[in-house]
Amino acid sequence: QQQVKQSPQSLIVQKGGISIINCAYENTAFDYFPWYQQFPGKGPALLIAIRPDVSEKKEGRFTISFNKSAKQFSLHIMDSQPGDSATYFCAASYSGNQFYFGTGTSLTVIP
Amino acid sequence: GAVVSQHPSWVICKSGTSVKIECRSLDFQATTMFWYRQFPKQSLMLMATSNEGSKATYEQGVEKDKFLINHASLTLSTLTVTSAHPEDSSFYICSTRSSSYNEQFFGPGTRLTVL
DSSP states (O other): OOSEEEEOSEEEEETTSOEEEEEEEOOTTOOBEEEEEEOTTSOOEEEEEEOTTOSEEEETTEEEEEETTTTEEEEEESSOOGGGOEEEEEEEBSTTOOOEEOOOEEEEEEO | OOOEEEEOSEEEEOTTOOEEEEEEESSSOOSEEEEEEEOTTOOOEEEEEEETTSOOEEOTTOOTTTEEEEEEETTEEEEEEOSOOGGGOEEEEEEEEOTTOOOOEEOOOEEEEEO
16 A cells, blocks of 8 residues: 555656645654655665644755645746756655655656 | 775676675774665665664665675674675665764765676
């Protein structure tokens, strides 16, 4: 059973646009929700993370929105740039244990 | 974030041989390290969790005798793929987690190709 469901599978956005990737989870024990960015042939890099006691976290052009009641969280990339083209994974974990990853979203930003 | 290195970054080997991949935590002592496998255009699949000084915990379906994990120190974990076969060809990624926070930091990955 997929613990974390991610959508869309792929996304194409014009330069300057907003990229939105969504994730949903079932386990209410999850207490840590990170997003990772992965370029081809590289390991994932932590982009931004949130805990369930806040509804939003912003770091530069990247924002996580968290809806605890709906058990959903999303990544928003403002002013998307071609350099943002990568695969993005959401994840969830509890008490620092195993991370459960989403299936990934391939983002392409068109110049 | 933490700095994690992997060696080698890529390796090609013949079927039946064994390959060792090293994962090093360069700037903090990692009590826990994770090993993942990633097939093209797919998500990361956790293979095993290794804790320093104890036996690794393998995920269901991962053969512990085929994928040997050693976490002998707080900065080094190794994954040995024994008697490798073409179906073992994949991207292997390690990550580290310290005891003081929950974040996982990933290594750059190792591309294994078994001929």
